[in-house]
Amino acid sequence: MADSNREMNYWPGFVDALSNVVLTLVFVLVVFVFALLITSSKMQQKTVQMVEQRLEQEHTSFAKLSEVEAKLAETQKARDKLAADLADLRAVNQRLEAFRQSVRDKEAASTPSVVEKPLDLKNAAPAKPVDGATDSAEIVGGNVIIITYPRAAVMLNDTSRAQLTKLLETYRARLPGTIATIDSVMGLETYSEGRRMAYYRALDLRNFLLEKKYAGSQSIKITTKQGKGQGDARIELRFVRP
Incomplete structure (x- = not known):
């Protein structure tokens, strides 16, 4: 009976060792999970920053696009104004040409009868x-x-x-x-x-x-x-x- 009791004393040591291993694994797992959470948080922050930067870039691009559209609109207005001014100049030129033609006709009417x-x-x-x-x-x-x-x-x-x-x-x-x-x-x-x-x-x-x-x-x-x-x-x- 005495020998049997001595053999049974090995199990508590094994349980202690196994408990230590389990505790170690749990600790490692906790550390891994904690590190994973920290890494995930940092990645999430970085992702948020990237999204914010992209949104800011898109906003800037939209602002630049709006500015370009405004400049294009001003350019179109300037072109329309130039076209209108050109049309006015052409009309004035036509009136001047008509006036010159009337003067030439009047001069022609006053002299050819003398020549002919x-x-x-x-x-x-x-x-x-x-x-x-x-x-x-x-x-x-x-x-x-x-x-x-x-x-x-x-x-x-x-x-x-x-x-x-x-x-x-x-x-x-x-x-x-x-x-x-x-x-x-x-x-x-x-x-x-x-x-x-x-x-x-x-x-x-x-x-x-x-x-x-x-x-x-x-x-x-x-x-x-x-x-x-x-x-x-x-x-x-x-x-x-x-």
Whole structure:
């Protein structure tokens, strides 16, 4: 019995050893779980930080996108404004071109009739034969040269200048000492327009006389008057001795 009791004394030691092993394992497990919890917490914090950073980046990107969209909207507004300004400039250019065309048409209407249709240049009272010096005053003073202008014509064309030169050359020797009177009669235009054009016709004829030396600048008298009839405009040119 004594030997049997000694053998049974081994079990408590084994139980103690096993208990120590179990306690050690439990401790290790607790430490592992604790470490796992700490690691998980840190990873969770890091994940939260990453999510927050990503959200912040997305917010920043959204803000930048909004800013870009705003700039694009401003750019579009600027483009629309430029397009509107360009359209206005084109409209102004079209109006200017139309105005220039109207001016060209008006100028064309005032000159082609002179070029295309020769002016009617005639001596209304033909000169008498000259027998002596005493007749020169009567011939120069008594004759009138009538220049008829088509409507809107204000200048002598080459043909009419040649005709007038040919006519006046026959009297060149008798013209010195005379006064050239230019009576410019208005045509069918309105009063203000007709008066202006009559004056321009008279100036053109005056320049012609000065150019050809048929009269001096101090010996030319210009008058404008309204015609009694409804005919074309005309100029009555006379050379009168004072």
